Amino acid sequence: MGRFSMMRNQASRLLLCGLAVGLALSLSVPVSAAAASVNPSSKKAVLQAADPVPQIYARVSPSVVGIIGKAQGGKNTGLDNRYNLVHGSGVILTSGGWIVTNAHVIQSMQKATVVTSDGKSYSVTDYYADELSDIAILKINAAHLKSASLAGASSVKVGEKVVAIGAPLSFALRNSATVGVVSGSGRVVDASYRLLQSDAAINPGNSGGPLVDMNGKVIGIVSMKYSAVGVDNTGFAIPAETVRYIIKQLFTYGEVRRPSLGLELQQSWSSIVGLPAEDPLTVTKAVSAAARKADIAEGDELYSIDGHRVTSAVDINELFKSYRPGQTVQLLMQSGGDIVQRKLVLGEGDPIVGTDDGGSADDETEE
Template identity: 65%
Template structure:
């Protein structure tokens, strides 16, 4: 390329060459309009979008090769992804004395001193477990903490200077249709750090989990559990947890959003456990909420479990509309809302009792918020 600026041309008229379309991205470049043609500096183009370009003096053409982001993201994130393998405890499902009877999953390094996040269902009931990093080194697990409610777990290995993943602060910037990558250990432990690519299929899904999930069509298979779902910025936006398993259904997987991962990590490192705030009630969701219809229907109290709830004069058959002014229609709504509260704090509930609309002031306790369950055998965690 000569020292003179080579100008890439995008024509405005009907005879224009087809411009490149960059999905999900926009850039602002200095440009010059002349004779219904837009001229931009090729150096500015490559600086903004990446990639390479070359000017052919013989043909008078400029060839631009777009940057392929996916391989670069996989290369950058893979060193922070580990495989986890061990033996199911005797008496656990699938447990036996066969030395080949092993189970495995995936994890993500979040601290350079050896802390790793994975799924609770990966490490629960697992003995003699070891962690294998992307460079092939093997470590024993020295400490672990499991939170089955969120299906998240933290494990520790005796290592230093590990490369940590970048955990997104939130999923609020995500868009349905954006490209995402799953990295993990599918099917066989020899397939560690396998990558699959898809798109975000849906956000804020309330499906067979205590908190909202990200839905994607990225292929996740047995062993992908605990692995990262990554955006094209190289940020971990979720931890893969389960998929819809039924004949004829493909690529309907779910990941725990970064917000919930931050919530569990923060509580563990601050309190040594997740201090989950609870209303101390069992609630029944409306028919519309159960089948997934849009609804403002409230929840019905089916049982009262704590002295605090009894002191607040809450009784079986009462109806719950809102907590501190926020409308709730499902237990997932309640769990998401109560992330910002701790046991011992007080909330204001808008309820209906004996036909009257009333306000109750309830002191939160520690525990899970219960819901009358509806079984659906098609939902299944991703096998380890």
């Protein structure tokens, strides 16, 4: 009986060992087998989820074009004239051939040609440009193009990942992509409107191309016009909200009909150098008859327009995106040492100098 119990215990131990080994094998084999059985398409999906940039590029790149033409003012004779070219980038707005780019891109060239991502070439048949914002729209005779989608207002977050697509340095490098983040928003950098800042590599030729978020939306139009030569990782783009405002007016009127205060104004030193300040704008001249009729004179100081504090020309330009010529605004001012309210009927032209040229004093043509 003792011997039988001993044999039964040994058998039980052997059985338990066998069960343990079998359990271990049953747990380990399926894991390794599952890992080995993952198909390539599943691996690709995992990689895309980890990095959406290739997918974003594939979606947006067909909506990005290269724009090339002879430099304005160049000679039209001689063999060397063949290489006297300038180029930039653009974004398809409609399937019927309307494209947005920078004003300084299209205005710097003659006999402009657009090349789409599939290698097809089209002559530019018409364009409308706004120098103050550096935005232009141009037309080519094409159909069934893939249009890009502009992002909504206030959708940009500092630190979010972005892709810049364009033709840097050489026209042969069309539809090149660089990746970075939004470094800042609302930047005032020698521009009439606030800009987006990004550390995505941007070079001459990227001008007019898109800055794209991870939803595949165009959050801005790159403008090298505002990037200093020799500065790395500091590029700027015109926000989609401003682009939408400008192109709507260009489509409607062929120009941007801006409201104007009819005043020449001077910013404070603090505002010019970028210090945080709420110094008023100083009137250096009442240009329009409406401004003089409102009893505004040289030396008066402007604090706000319809309750909105303004300390720079950019503040006024941004505010006036929601105004039209002919509207009446209320100005909070200081005149002769007194705080006063002035009602002013807005004219049309440059928002702060009351002229009709709507142009910019900046004549740079860097692409």
